[in-house]
Amino acid sequence: MTKRILVSCGTAVATSTVVAKKVEETLKSKGYDVVVEQCKASEVPYKAASASVIVTTTPISDAGNTPVIQTISFLTGVGIEADIEKIIQHLG
Amino acid sequence: MTNETLLTTKLVELQADHPTKEAVITCLAEKLYEQQYVKESYSAAVLAREVIYPTGLPLANTGVAIPHTDSVHVLKPAIAVSMLKNPVSFCVMGSPDSQVEVSMVLMLAISDPESQLELLQRLMGIFQDAETMQLMQEMTTADELVQLLTERIQ
Numbered sequence: 001m002t003k004r005i006l007v008s009c010g011t012a013v014a015t016s017t018v019v020a021k022k023v024e025e026t027l028k029s030k031g032y033d034v035v036v037e038q039c040k041a042s043e044v045p046y047k048a049a050s051a052s053v054i055v056t057t058t059p060i061s062d063a064g065n066t067p068v069i070q071t072i073s074f075l076t077g078v079g080i081e082a083d084i085e086k087i088i089q090h091l092g
Numbered sequence: 093m094t095n096e097t098l099l100t101t102k103l104v105e106l107q108a109d110h111p112t113k114e115a116v117i118t119c120l121a122e123k124l125y126e127q128q129y130v131k132e133s134y135s136a137a138v139l140a141r142e143v144i145y146p147t148g149l150p151l152a153n154t155g156v157a158i159p160h161t162d163s164v165h166v167l168k169p170a171i172a173v174s175m176l177k178n179p180v181s182f183c184v185m186g187s188p189d190s191q192v193e194v195s196m197v198l199m200l201a202i203s204d205p206e207s208q209l210e211l212l213q214r215l216m217g218i219f220q221d222a223e224t225m226q227l228m229q230e231m232t233t234a235d236e237l238v239q240l241l242t243e244r245i246q
Contacts, residue, residue: 015147015158017205077152
């Protein structure tokens with residue numbers, strides 16, 4: 001079954017665009033069936049429920065029961081692999 | 093869209109000396125406004141966004157910041173660059189209580205995230221490439237810096 005990943009940042013202009021693409025490419029190359037959607041941090045409360053996991057560059061509130069991974073590794077390159085492992089754990 | 097117009101020597105400053113992050117942001121925003129890449133509202137919008145969603149990134153060997161804001165303030169895409177003589181403190185993206193000493197500021201004027209995705213990806217790729225980052229710091233003229241960056245984001 002396709003898993004949904006939500007990627008959020010402050011304004012959904014620069015950073016979440018890059019993070020979403022990187023997450024999608026990495027997981028698909030590992031054979032995971034995922035769809036990645038980007039949004040503003042302020043939109044997370046409305047979109048969290050349908051996602052398996054949320055990856056965000058900025059702190060978010062009200063993600064409900066959806067697990068949240070806050071990281072800037074996809075931008076700085078420091079610690080990407082550990083974060084990919086964390087995302088995979090939540091894909092079940 | 094060609095990268096030539098995205099990045100010009102008029103949008104680059106080397107050996108810049110600014111006391112604060114606000115001073116860097118204001119200076120770069122002014123360049124973008126003078127060259128008609130952004131609206132007058134851009135500068136204040138970037139400053140306000142930096143407070144709520146800081147853009148400092150601690151890289152492996154140095155610190156950079158990528159101040160930007162909503163595309164409604166942007167007329168056409170560009171990158172303005174400030175290479176700082178003395179680092180200034182930015183708050184870390186996602187961790188507003190932490191600070192990072194930044195030696196390079198790349199201010200992004202993004203008009204359409206989808207069409208500028210590749211540019212943004214390449215830019216983040218540069219951040220993860222210690223060799224290019226080191227080369228950028230060693231550039232002595234704006235021409236050299238624009239040429240190097242243009243090569244690496246094409």
